[in-house]
Amino acid sequence: MDFELNEDQQAILEAVDRLLEQHAGPTRAIELFANNTYDSELQQALEESGFSNILNDMAMEEGKLAGLEAALVVEAVARAAGVCAIGSQIMLAPLLTGKELTDQALEGPVAICLRSQIEKPVPLRYGANAKTLLVLADSNSDDDLEVITLGDGDMESVKSNFGYPMGRLVNTSVSGTKLGADVASKVRNWWRLSLAIETVGTMEAALNHTVEYVKQRRQFGRAIGSFQAIQHRLSLCAIQVEGSRWLAREAAYHNAQDEAVANAAAFAIAAADKVFGESHQMSGAVGFTREFDLHVWSMRLHTLRQELGGLGGHRKAVVAARWG
Amino acid sequence: MNINFSKQELAFQTEVREFLQDYNDIDGFLSQGPVWPQVRAMFSAMGERNWLALTWPEEYGGMGKGHSYEYILWNEVAYARAARNPLSSGVVAKSIMRYGSDEQKQTFLPKIRTGEVHFSLCYSEPEAGSDLAGLRTKAQLNDAGTHYVLNGQKCWQSYAQDMDFLWILARTGKQEDRGRGLSLFICDKQTAGITVSPLPTVDDDQLNEVFFDNVEVPVAQRVGPENGAWAIIGEALADERHIQFPPGRVRRDLEEMVDWLNAQGLGDDPVIRERMAHLVSKVMEAEILGLRVLEAMEKGRNATVDAAMNKIVHTLTCQDIPRMVLDYGGPEALVNGYRPEQIWRQSIMETIGGGTSEIMRSVVSRQALGLKG
Numbered sequence: 001m002d003f004e005l006n007e008d009q010q011a012i013l014e015a016v017d018r019l020l021e022q023h024a025g026p027t028r029a030i031e032l033f034a035n036n037t038y039d040s041e042l043q044q045a046l047e048e049s050g051f052s053n054i055l056n057d058m059a060m061e062e063g064k065l066a067g068l069e070a071a072l073v074v075e076a077v078a079r080a081a082g083v084c085a086i087g088s089q090i091m092l093a094p095l096l097t098g099k100e101l102t103d104q105a106l107e108g109p110v111a112i113c114l115r116s117q118i119e120k121p122v123p124l125r126y127g128a129n130a131k132t133l134l135v136l137a138d139s140n141s142d143d144d145l146e147v148i149t150l151g152d153g154d155m156e157s158v159k160s161n162f163g164y165p166m167g168r169l170v171n172t173s174v175s176g177t178k179l180g181a182d183v184a185s186k187v188r189n190w191w192r193l194s195l196a197i198e199t200v201g202t203m204e205a206a207l208n209h210t211v212e213y214v215k216q217r218r219q220f221g222r223a224i225g226s227f228q229a230i231q232h233r234l235s236l237c238a239i240q241v242e243g244s245r246w247l248a249r250e251a252a253y254h255n256a257q258d259e260a261v262a263n264a265a266a267f268a269i270a271a272a273d274k275v276f277g278e279s280h281q282m283s284g285a286v287g288f289t290r291e292f293d294l295h296v297w298s299m300r301l302h303t304l305r306q307e308l309g310g311l312g313g314h315r316k317a318v319v320a321a322r323w324g
Numbered sequence: 325m326n327i328n329f330s331k332q333e334l335a336f337q338t339e340v341r342e343f344l345q346d347y348n349d350i351d352g353f354l355s356q357g358p359v360w361p362q363v364r365a366m367f368s369a370m371g372e373r374n375w376l377a378l379t380w381p382e383e384y385g386g387m388g389k390g391h392s393y394e395y396i397l398w399n400e401v402a403y404a405r406a407a408r409n410p411l412s413s414g415v416v417a418k419s420i421m422r423y424g425s426d427e428q429k430q431t432f433l434p435k436i437r438t439g440e441v442h443f444s445l446c447y448s449e450p451e452a453g454s455d456l457a458g459l460r461t462k463a464q465l466n467d468a469g470t471h472y473v474l475n476g477q478k479c480w481q482s483y484a485q486d487m488d489f490l491w492i493l494a495r496t497g498k499q500e501d502r503g504r505g506l507s508l509f510i511c512d513k514q515t516a517g518i519t520v521s522p523l524p525t526v527d528d529d530q531l532n533e534v535f536f537d538n539v540e541v542p543v544a545q546r547v548g549p550e551n552g553a554w555a556i557i558g559e560a561l562a563d564e565r566h567i568q569f570p571p572g573r574v575r576r577d578l579e580e581m582v583d584w585l586n587a588q589g590l591g592d593d594p595v596i597r598e599r600m601a602h603l604v605s606k607v608m609e610a611e612i613l614g615l616r617v618l619e620a621m622e623k624g625r626n627a628t629v630d631a632a633m634n635k636i637v638h639t640l641t642c643q644d645i646p647r648m649v650l651d652y653g654g655p656e657a658l659v660n661g662y663r664p665e666q667i668w669r670q671s672i673m674e675t676i677g678g679g680t681s682e683i684m685r686s687v688v689s690r691q692a693l694g695l696k697g
């Protein structure tokens with residue numbers, strides 16, 4: 001048993017962190033978000049540095065998908081609040097490249113949703129920027145996947161306050177290539193995994209921001225982090241983040257098996273609400289202002305909570321995976 | 325025991341509801357800044373009925389009624405989403421009546437009663453939130469003994485951008501005197517040396533920072549004795565406990581969340597219905613604890629613990645109600661301006677402003693349970 005990252009994994013993490021220092025971070029996220037803009041530069045930088053295709057590239061050498069390595073990259077980008085459809089780009093698109101569909105990489109940004117969310121369109125993460133839309137059946141019992149190339153005007157931008165540029169389908173008659181149940185269930189699992197991982201990176205950053213704050217914020221002549229009322233609750237948050245991280249990494253390490261991903265997502269999504277509440281509470285009034293960066297991560301947690309049927313959807317998937 | 329309002333009180337409630345029919349669309353409770361002119365007009369209309377002075381003694385032009393009338397008024401106004409109770413007719417006016425000079429009474433009480441002037445509360449500072457007694461804004465008496473000169477910074481002032489006067493807590497004694505070294509001042513916001521600058525908040529509204537740069541405030545604008553502010557602000561807080569967290573707000577929140585879920589076709593889901601039932605209990609808990617506070621005040625009993633319990637329950641309920649929608653509503657719940665997401669973002673502050681939940685819990689544990697430390 002060894003939870004340590006190996007040298008290659010460590011190197012990947014360091015390299016992506018270096019790239020993110022230049023191309024991401026809360027200040028940039030705030031700037032882009034103010035204009036509901038997508039970070040094409042970050043996407044390009046990740047593509048050029050080879051991170052986008054890490055799942056498949058490493059598979060070529062080792063004969064199996066590099067789920068953990070891909071997860072490390074997604075986690076890091078979420079921690080740095082990258083405004084880029086990183087989950088779908090790194091975890092979903094490569095699954096389809098070179099398969100039944102095309103030998104070209106899918107054109108990103110890639111947005112993803114359930115069939116019913118096309119019939120009655122809802123706001124989608126990166127929807128207004130997406131070039132490709134993946135549509136999954138609502139339930140995995142009749143799974144299928146449609147890959148739709150989006151044209152100008154198919155989507156419209158939707159204003160939201162939850163940290164990601166959002167868009168809604170306006171052309172509900174769009175259609176594309178249908179793929180079978182086999183690839184659909186894979187995409188579903190990797191989507192769930194990427195949600196879990198993005199949630200981990202995002203809530204870790206929110207928690208870190210809060211922990212730093214309670215160390216330096218002084219009231220009653222002492223750091224507020226020295227009060228047990230604060231310490232105990234932040235400890236519980238840290239445990240939740242840690243549990244979420246390792247469940248998600250384990251699911252990634254085993255390349256997105258049904259039960260593991262459903263459980264990782266259910267666990268992380270539940271933790272996200274807890275971390276949101278506590279990090280805002282401990283930050284006091286300053287955490288309610290846009291001056292303090294906490295909102296960059298904390299608000300995103302609620303968008304992540306809504307996808308793939310949300311907490312209820314993930315929990316149903318856990319039960320279905322274990323007991324049918 | 326009699327957990328009912330009297331006939332007269334119920335008649336007043338009906339009158340308030342009728343009055344509010346003209347103001348049901350203002351929507352100034354959750355976010356006052358954008359609709360301040362309308363809220364101000366409503367306060368003036370209330371002033372015409374003398375409702376801003378319901379509990380004031382008749383000698384100050386008030387109606388001399390019991391606390392229940394204020395409770396009913398502001399509870400209905402909260403339910404109608406029209407506005408929050410103004411500081412001027414509560415904290416400010418009641419402190420002036422108790423501690424103010426005759427001149428202050430003559431200058432301010434008539435204008436407050438008619439809704440002509442409004443105040444912003446300048447207590448908190450960057451370094452003094454929960455620990456208010458640590459505040460540093462200095463008020464130094466000049467050599468001639470005619471003016472105090474204020475220097476320092478306040479922050480997180482609600483609505484300061486729109487108010488006419490500031491109600492300022494400042495240090496006249498030594499820093500180590502903490503609460504015993506503070507005095508209260510009234511200051512026109514237009515006075516030279518005052519700068520108000522916005523702090524945008526995550527609910528798309530704003531708080532403010534207020535800077536004092538050698539601001540000259542005549543001695544006559546100090547309220548109460550020098551270094552005597554701590555008791556005044558404590559009593560002022562106590563005066564307002566029954567109207568600070570009106571349960572009409574959470575009752576309305578729940579109704580709106582359920583309407584939203586029904587409109588999305590989610591209202592029949594048994595899991596969601598169970599959550600609705602839980603929230604009905606929470607709202608009723610907030611209502612009954614709110615009435616406990618009212619009863620304590622009517623009987624002249626110390627309501628500190630009741631109010632702390634009520635604040636904790638009420639404000640957590642403010643957050644639990646929209647949480648139901650964020651748990652079950654799907655991505656549609658995220659669209660800007662929909663009630664659920666608006667209330668979700670706004671309610672973050674409820675457990676912080678007006679004394680945090682942690683401070684309230686300490687009040688309960690110390691004063692109700694006798695746990696020291």
Ligand SMILES: Cc1cc2nc3c(=O)[nH]c(=O)nc-3n(C[C@H](O)[C@H](O)[C@H](O)COP(=O)(O)OP(=O)(O)OC[C@H]3O[C@@H](n4cnc5c(N)ncnc54)[C@H](O)[C@@H]3O)c2cc1C
Nearest residue numbers: 281282284285445447448453454480481482673677680682
């Ligand atoms: C929307 C809003 C409106 C406001 N309006 C006004 C206004 O009009 N005028 C004004 O003067 N002020 C206003 N305030 C400020 C408000 O009074 C303070 O936010 C509040 O007193 C808490 O202070 P703080 O934000 O500095 O948090 P801090 O005191 O820094 O607290 C941060 C965290 O530490 C915890 N903590 C602090 N001390 C302890 C302890 N002893 N034990 C355990 N935990 C502790 C707190 O509970 C909180 O979780 C407003 C605040 C908000 C959010």
